[in-house]
Amino acid sequence: MxxxxxxxxxxxxxxxxxxxxxxxxxxxxxxxxxxxxxxxxxxxxxxxxxxxxxxxxxxxxxxxxxxxxxxxxxxxxxxxxxxxxxxxxxxxxxxxxxxxxxxxxxxxxxxxxxxxxxxxxxxxxxxxxxxxxxxxxxxxxxxxxxPGCYPTAVSLALAPGLVAGVVQADDITVVAASGTSGAGKSLKPHLLGAEVMGAMSPYGVGGVHRHTPEIEQNLTAAGAGDVTVSFTPTLAPMPRGILATCTARVVPGTSAAAVREAWTNAYADEPFVHVLPEGRWPSTGSVLGSNSVHLQVVLDERVGRVVVVAAVDNLxxxxxxxxxxxxxxxxxxxxxxxxxxxxxxx
The missing domain is CATH 3.40.50.720 (NAD(P)-binding Rossmann-like Domain)
Structure with a gap:
């Protein structure tokens, strides 16, 4: 021991x-x-x-x-x-x-x-x-x-597309919701139950959240050159969990099948990262208390962007x-x- x-x-x-x-x-x-x-x-x-x-x-x-x-x-x-x-x-x-x-x-x-x-x-x-x-x-x-909790979700959500060369690095947008435990245990007025229950609110807007350089560092390590990320975190009325919705432009001519293959191949042997079956979307409730990451990826062919949703328990x-x-x-x-x-x- x-x-x-x-x-x-x-x-x-x-x-x-x-x-x-x-x-x-x-x-x-x-x-x-x-x-x-x-x-x-x-x-x-x-x-x-x-x-x-x-x-x-x-x-x-x-x-x-x-x-x-x-x-x-x-x-x-x-x-x-x-x-x-x-x-x-x-x-x-x-x-x-x-x-x-x-x-x-x-x-x-x-x-x-x-x-x-x-x-x-x-x-x-x-x-x-x-x-x-x-x-x-x-x-x-x-x-x-x-890693930070947001970078865990976002980096695992987007890195497969960059490594596989199906996603472009210069126009990545992330909007992610976190439970209140992500702010720690210190007493803060905006985290009181009366303020949080029944409401969602953004914070760290405009590229100032401290996890932004960490996300960009991780995605740059995927080998696609310099990465730029527009990251907007939001506070959700729940104690724990992160749901990150990540979008990026795909390389022109990339098919929906090629997109999905990049993600399923990337995590086929990983015990804690699960690409869900098509049509099934991640939920923070499904990963509560676990060391698992649930992902879903689709290609929005109309606008030429990949959409990846990731759920993790932030704690x-x-x-x-x-x-x-x-x-x-x-x-x-x-x-x-x-x-x-x-x-x-x-």
Whole structure:
């Protein structure tokens, strides 16, 4: 058994990491830490984590996290880099924040207000990239940057078309809806039930959302040259889940059959990415609590655009599930070990 500490266990992402670790046959939950919630019992914050309800959250310090085989950092953006620098090279560190996702300093400083910390191997194993899969960069890695939730959905939705050369890179539009847990657990007036229930609203409009450069980075890695993305996120009245509708121009002369073949071939052997049968559309309810991504792709022949819809659970495959998946790869365990494929319904 490998012992895994979770820093930031009181948050939504950290709590989801703990939930998945509890059902993992080869990983044991080690220290659980928090910031303002340190000293409280885990069950007072995450009552659904019954097996560890009496566990007291400790302060997030390098000393508490020392002595583990792996550490998962589920901290706010900008807080991982300093802590990771104090952890030894003998520990596998999986960062769920944004600190190490971007490969360019300019892209980081344009969207974030902290110093650029560099880039770690990017933790989206299934991502089609020029020459193969992102998985190859994760085998034996000691540090991994978990993708953002929106980039997970959007990148997996569009990369097959770019790799196959059936989609053009210069006119990509994405409108995606997310549940409120994507904004974290801090109290915010616009996330109150009275504000969210029965309503949808856009935010981060006009190319300012922090996940935009990450999406463009991933799609550029598919080998189609520089990618431009118009990304509009929206807030949906649900706790968790992402539904991303992605469109792009197809290469002239591309048939509907060629479009579908590009996606089905790309994910034929992937256990967590499912291209649904024709006519069946993704739903966030179908992936709830799972590490699965549901996709559907069609060609709108009238306007010459491909339409791809992706559904993921932002806390599972969008964050914590990806962390455990990458941890499995880094530790040499079967990639899908301990991760749920089936969702929870209704």
């Amino acid at each position: 490998k012992r895994v500490a979770v820093a930031g266990a009181s948050g939504y992402a950290g709590g989801e990491v703990v939930r998945l670790l509890l059902q993992h046959p080869e990983l044991e939950v080690g220290a659980l830490t928090a910031s303002s919630n340190a000293g409280q019992e885990l069950g007072s914050i995450h009552p659904h984590l019954t097996p560890l309800a009496d566990r007291v959250l400790q302060d997030t310090t390098p000393e508490v996290l020392a002595g583990h085989d792996a550490v998962v950092l589920a901290l706010p953006h900008g807080h991982s880099a300093a802590l990771a620098a104090q952890l030894g090279d003998d520990v596998v560190v999986i960062d769920c924040g944004a600190d190490f996702r971007l490969r360019g300093a300019d892209a980081w400083t344009a969207f974030y207000d902290t110093a650029y910390a560099g880039a770690w191997p990017y933790g989206l194993p299934e991502l089609p990239v020029a020459g193969g899969r992102q998985r190859a960069a994760l085998e034996g890695a000691r540090h991994v940057a978990v 599972t495959k969008g964050t914590a599930g990806a962390a455990v998946q990458c941890l499995n790869i880094a530790l040499g365990l079967p990639e899908s070990l301990g991760l749920p494929v089936a969702g929870v319904a209704p």
